[in-house]
Amino acid sequence: MSASPIAIMWFRNDLRLADNPALMAACRWAGQNGGRVLPVFIYDDVIDGQLGGATRWWLRHSLQSLDHSLGGQKLHLFRGTAQDVLTSVQAEYQVTALFWNRCYDRPSITRDTAIKTHAHQTGLMCESFNGQLLFEPWDVKTGSGGSFKVFSPFWRACLKMPPPAAPQAAPDHIPLATVTPSQAVSLAELDLAPKPFDWAGGLAERFTPGEAGARAQLHDFIDERLIDYAALRDYPDQRVTSELSPHLRFGEISPRHIWHATAHHADAHPAQAQTTAKFQSELGWREFAHHVLFHAKDLATIPLQPAFARFPWVQDADALKRWQTGQTGFPIVDAGMRELWHTGYMHNRVRMIVGSVLVKHLLGDWRDGLAWFDATLVDACPANNAFSWQWIGGCGADAAPYFRIFNPVLQGEKFDPKGVYVRQWVPELRNLPDTLIHKPWEAPRLVLIGAGAASYPDPVIGLRQGRDRAMAAWREMKKTANFEEGDMT
DNA sequence: TTTTGAGTTGTTCGA
DNA sequence: GTCGAACAACTCAAA
Numbered sequence: 157m158s159a160s161p162i163a164i165m166w167f168r169n170d171l172r173l174a175d176n177p178a179l180m181a182a183c184r185w186a187g188q189n190g191g192r193v194l195p196v197f198i199y200d201d202v203i204d205g206q207l208g209g210a211t212r213w214w215l216r217h218s219l220q221s222l223d224h225s226l227g228g229q230k231l232h233l234f235r236g237t238a239q240d241v242l243t244s245v246q247a248e249y250q251v252t253a254l255f256w257n258r259c260y261d262r263p264s265i266t267r268d269t270a271i272k273t274h275a276h277q278t279g280l281m282c283e284s285f286n287g288q289l290l291f292e293p294w295d296v297k298t299g300s301g302g303s304f305k306v307f308s309p310f311w312r313a314c315l316k317m318p319p320p321a322a323p324q325a326a327p328d329h330i331p332l333a334t335v336t337p338s339q340a341v342s343l344a345e346l347d348l349a350p351k352p353f354d355w356a357g358g359l360a361e362r363f364t365p366g367e368a369g370a371r372a373q374l375h376d377f378i379d380e381r382l383i384d385y386a387a388l389r390d391y392p393d394q395r396v397t398s399e400l401s402p403h404l405r406f407g408e409i410s411p412r413h414i415w416h417a418t419a420h421h422a423d424a425h426p427a428q429a430q431t432t433a434k435f436q437s438e439l440g441w442r443e444f445a446h447h448v449l450f451h452a453k454d455l456a457t458i459p460l461q462p463a464f465a466r467f468p469w470v471q472d473a474d475a476l477k478r479w480q481t482g483q484t485g486f487p488i489v490d491a492g493m494r495e496l497w498h499t500g501y502m503h504n505r506v507r508m509i510v511g512s513v514l515v516k517h518l519l520g521d522w523r524d525g526l527a528w529f530d531a532t533l534v535d536a537c538p539a540n541n542a543f544s545w546q547w548i549g550g551c552g553a554d555a556a557p558y559f560r561i562f563n564p565v566l567q568g569e570k571f572d573p574k575g576v577y578v579r580q581w582v583p584e585l586r587n588l589p590d591t592l593i594h595k596p597w598e599a600p601r602l603v604l605i606g607a608g609a610a611s612y613p614d615p616v617i618g619l620r621q622g623r624d625r626a627m628a629a630w631r632e633m634k635k636t637a638n639f640e641e642g643d644m645t
Numbered sequence: 646t647t648t649t650g651a652g653t654t655g656t657t658c659g660a
Numbered sequence: 661g662t663c664g665a666a667c668a669a670c671t672c673a674a675a
Binding site: 298299300302304305306309553554557558559560627631634 | 666667668669671672673674675
């Protein structure tokens with residue numbers, strides 16, 4: 157048994173040393189009590205068992221990076237349910253305190269609440285902190301004390317709150333415990349490697365998971381791309397977005413850090429105040445997604461608008477497969493889906509277009525889109541992914557009018573006018589002229605053959621047909637919903 | 646309590 | 661080719 161009392165620092169979605177309030181508290185506690193800090197990560201079968209392949213790949217590298225920052229072989233890894241793991245560590249050592257940063261999805265909240273209750277019953281000091289958000293979901297309230305359903309008033313209310321605290325530097329010294337719990341496993345035993353074969357080459361090429369990588373990404377963004385962000389953020393070939401989302405996913409960098417770094421930049425460059433505010437409002441969307449997640453019953457499965465409970469989504473396995481594999485015949489859609497498959501990432505504008513085509517033109521269930529994004533996207537998280545699919549599915553609280561249906565040809569011509577993005581990801585269309593790159597079905601047969609594009613599929617559905625069918629389905633649903641409502645009164 | 650203005654991201658049609 | 665209007669009706673949030 158260790159002589160000094162131990163505080164467990166339970167890492168979850170906060171795989172960093174800087175601006176980590178739970179870690180700071182654990183170090184402070186250790187200093188005051190002559191104790192030691194035991195850094196722990198638990199691959200919780202219940203919660204992390206749901207993680208998709210791309211996020212598992214990221215997690216594996218992020219854990220490796222965090223362990224390295226701690227000095228190597230210092231982060232203790234476990235598999236199992238969190239309560240069991242914590243109990244086993246408590247049984248082995250003199251654990252008197254437990255610290256973590258909060259999660260906001262319902263399964264995690266339920267788990268954490270039970271653990272906290274149990275801890276208090278057994279005399280274990282247990283404290284949680286905000287390490288993941290600029291504002292706690294329950295602190296942002298409407299005039300009547302409720303939660304927000306619309307982004308703009310939500311973000312206005314956020315900006316009126318006391319600003320997020322300045323980020324704290326990593327602790328000078330972490331008094332690490334020098335024990336090795338008997339239940340701990342190796343990184344390999346967490347079994348996070350891509351299966352059944354290593355498909356993650358494209359991910360590794362594009363991203364560097366870990367706290368240092370996150371920081372480098374932020375500073376590169378601020379120095380090189382923030383200036384153009386507001387003007388060019390919708391153009392997928394321009395690559396001016398921050399691409400910080402996967403780093404935020406596991407908390408390799410805190411949103412406070414991003415907030416203050418960009419604010420500081422805007423102070424020094426007043427001409428960039430507007431583009432900075434635009435970027436910060438995207439952090440606001442992340443906040444809003446967590447706000448809605450926290451207040452929703454089950455954001456990933458239950459439509460926020462009850463009328464959608466019985467929407468006649470079409471189950472078409474073949475169409476879904478073509479969408480997933482980038483064979484819809486709509487170049488901008490296929491480019492996005494192939495970018496996703498190869499790199500674990502997709503530009504935000506393109507995410508909206510592919511989502512719209514699945515949900516509107518194909519009448520595919522938004523939950524099928526959500527599941528695919530969960531499986532393949534490196535930044536898939538319970539808040540952003542579910543929130544965004546509800547939004548594009550039209551069943552979010554702030555639904556777009558039913559007639560607002562993205563036309564993948566117009567969107568392509570508007571945001572990828574030279575077809576640079578399409579040519580990168582759909583190489584069989586490379587030799588088509590710009591005028592046909594977004595609608596190859598209009599090319600004469602001979603032109604297609606001459607360009608080597610003959611193998612490219614015809615559209616999975618006619619644009620006109622898909623649009624009309626979607627609008628009809630929506631009208632029908634509204635009619636039914638109104639009828640049922642009227643029926644009850 | 647009632648009223649009022651507003652609501653991320655669009656497309657099509659016809660003049 | 662360009663431009664404005666139409667596309668519905670509803671909910672949210674604050675005054």
